[in-house]
Amino acid sequence: MQLESATYGDDIDQNAHPHMKARGPFSIGADDLSAGLKAWRLWTMLGWNDILQRYRRSVLGPFWITLSMALYVMLLGVVYSRIFKMEIALYLPYIAVGLITWGFISGTTIESCSAFVDSSGIIKQIRLPFTVYVFRVLWRSLIIFLHTIVLIIPIGIIFGLKFSWADILIFPGLILLFANQMWVGIVVAVLSARYRDVVQLIATAIQIAMFATPIMWPASSLGTAQIIAQVNPLYHLIEIVRSPLLGEAPPLLSWLVVIGLCAVGYLIAILLLSRGNRRIVYWL
Amino acid sequence: MAHINLRDASVEIPVYAVGNNSLKTMLLRKAVGGRFGRSGSNVIITALSGIDLDIHDGERIGLVGHNGSGKTSLLRVLAGVYPPTKGEVNVVGRVSPMFDISLGMSVDATGIENIKICGALWGLSKQEIEAGIDDIVDFTELGDYLNIPVRTYSAGMLLRLSFAIATLRQPEILLLDEVIGVGDAEFMKKAEGRLEKIASRANILVVSSHSDDIIRRLCTKAIWLNQGVVGAFGEVESVLSAYHAG
Numbered sequence: 001m002q003l004e005s006a007t008y009g010d011d012i013d014q015n016a017h018p019h020m021k022a023r024g025p026f027s028i029g030a031d032d033l034s035a036g037l038k039a040w041r042l043w044t045m046l047g048w049n050d051i052l053q054r055y056r057r058s059v060l061g062p063f064w065i066t067l068s069m070a071l072y073v074m075l076l077g078v079v080y081s082r083i084f085k086m087e088i089a090l091y092l093p094y095i096a097v098g099l100i101t102w103g104f105i106s107g108t109t110i111e112s113c114s115a116f117v118d119s120s121g122i123i124k125q126i127r128l129p130f131t132v133y134v135f136r137v138l139w140r141s142l143i144i145f146l147h148t149i150v151l152i153i154p155i156g157i158i159f160g161l162k163f164s165w166a167d168i169l170i171f172p173g174l175i176l177l178f179a180n181q182m183w184v185g186i187v188v189a190v191l192s193a194r195y196r197d198v199v200q201l202i203a204t205a206i207q208i209a210m211f212a213t214p215i216m217w218p219a220s221s222l223g224t225a226q227i228i229a230q231v232n233p234l235y236h237l238i239e240i241v242r243s244p245l246l247g248e249a250p251p252l253l254s255w256l257v258v259i260g261l262c263a264v265g266y267l268i269a270i271l272l273l274s275r276g277n278r279r280i281v282y283w284l
Numbered sequence: 285m286a287h288i289n290l291r292d293a294s295v296e297i298p299v300y301a302v303g304n305n306s307l308k309t310m311l312l313r314k315a316v317g318g319r320f321g322r323s324g325s326n327v328i329i330t331a332l333s334g335i336d337l338d339i340h341d342g343e344r345i346g347l348v349g350h351n352g353s354g355k356t357s358l359l360r361v362l363a364g365v366y367p368p369t370k371g372e373v374n375v376v377g378r379v380s381p382m383f384d385i386s387l388g389m390s391v392d393a394t395g396i397e398n399i400k401i402c403g404a405l406w407g408l409s410k411q412e413i414e415a416g417i418d419d420i421v422d423f424t425e426l427g428d429y430l431n432i433p434v435r436t437y438s439a440g441m442l443l444r445l446s447f448a449i450a451t452l453r454q455p456e457i458l459l460l461d462e463v464i465g466v467g468d469a470e471f472m473k474k475a476e477g478r479l480e481k482i483a484s485r486a487n488i489l490v491v492s493s494h495s496d497d498i499i500r501r502l503c504t505k506a507i508w509l510n511q512g513v514v515g516a517f518g519e520v521e522s523v524l525s526a527y528h529a530g
Contacts, residue, residue, distance in 0.1 A: 041410070045401060122405065125363065125381050127364035281365055281367075
């Protein structure tokens, strides 16, 4: 069976049309994923426009994100450093990086739930790879993340964080985090298009997970119960970004856990995308 | 060469009633051994059933039928957004599905920004959009308005803009769900001219309409859809009379 739709732009591979041929349980989803990646010009544009849309008439624009995160981190940093009896120069950078990274994880996960539902008007008119709508959400969240992670510079200056070579590990860390959120986004987008309760379920889970993960408290405060942090994949996901920014190389285990998560996650995401491809539009 | 071929194509749309779209229903069904929630849970609408259709290069097809007869579903199948749940669909050629021409408009963005965003959604490359901006400025006569947010536009101005963007690309297959009809008389004339120019250059046109006049004027053949099946397909006059008789 062949269906050659021409609504893809020049930079979208027309041969990757998901209806074209059924080669195996993964091929349709893999085609959608690669066609979606190739359409980067479209989703970066849509994602950026979403940000503009949100802040268009405000004076500070997207820097509201920076400002509100700065206030949030300052307040929590001061209060919780007292509660945990930690030195503020150690605690504030820790909680800042943790909260900012967590914001990216929770934001991408929750907003991806409505990726297809919010774009149902487009989906019912123009044939685009489904991953385009997920990547639009991710791009939007990445812009927000970049507007908040810059806070590490003034924080570093105030609290005397020194540059170390471990800082460079932030780049593979960020790439891995982004890659991980891509599969998470695809999975929750497909599932919540079909089952509308998934959004609520995930919002609840994310809220609880924030307190069960070492973000506001250091993993060391668990004492002998380190296992609580180590079995939590979210801990490792944060650690690959947080450690380098605080001047330490992340533990090898954290890298391995995230790479493993991605391997399993992409299998699930591509399988769901393959199975859902011909049905998603009918669920909207 | 554009070509459309449908073999026994059907579209069955599951309708999930409130609560049916939820995890609870699925889990409960599992928990109580497959009985709960099944009775009457999966209402299925058969939007199209066993459609066989061959549309060749150069043909202009009018779609007629009552509301809910499957005209929009058929157009969505041709646009590639509704995969057939049974049968085969083969569409060869660049398709422009003009169902909702204001697709992707952001009210707070300026006219120019919307040209870029919507143009990209319509599948235009950056170069095509840049090259088309002058054409849009000419056609819409919006002038300086293009530099301010479209939320300040009147309905007519907004229509001019979205129409100009949607018609920027010359498709091989043009799909129209009801011919666009708002705006002042002068603009209507201009829009009709532009649409007819694009339609005449397209290799295949499929247009659904409730107006016999439009079908007679634009089309060489017609399809009468009746409750998801083809009631008649052929010469415009004979299909129209079958439709009005049936």
